[in-house]
Amino acid sequence: MAGGWTRDGAVQDQIDDTVNDAVQAARTRMPRGESAEFCDVCGEEIPEKRRQALPGVRTCVTCQSERDAAVRSTGINRRGSKDSQLR
Numbered sequence: 001m002a003g004g005w006t007r008d009g010a011v012q013d014q015i016d017d018t019v020n021d022a023v024q025a026a027r028t029r030m031p032r033g034e035s036a037e038f039c040d041v042c043g044e045e046i047p048e049k050r051r052q053a054l055p056g057v058r059t060c061v062t063c064q065s066e067r068d069a070a071v072r073s074t075g076i077n078r079r080g081s082k083d084s085q086l087r
Contacts, residue, residue: 031056039063 035051038044039060046060059067 031058 031054033056035055035057036046037051039046040058041063042060044060044062046057050061051057
């Protein structure tokens with residue numbers, strides 16, 4: 001797909017760069033370092049397998065699941081709906 005004065009493939013290059021930037025940003029937000037033995041939230045022991053799988057983990061599975069659910073339940077409709085677009 002040509003776009004004015006841009007070369008063929010420039011649009012795909014831009015998409016690829018956007019995806020790569022998002023992946024890199026996500027990687028920088030991942031925990032690093034030594035994992036905690038006990039959850040920072042509830043104080044329960046974090047299983048050894050979890051600490052090995054996620055270096056730098058600070059919460060147990062239960063507390064992390066609750067945190068993830070809270071983020072998902074913000075109520076934002078990112079897809080939109082036809083009704084909201086017609087207003």
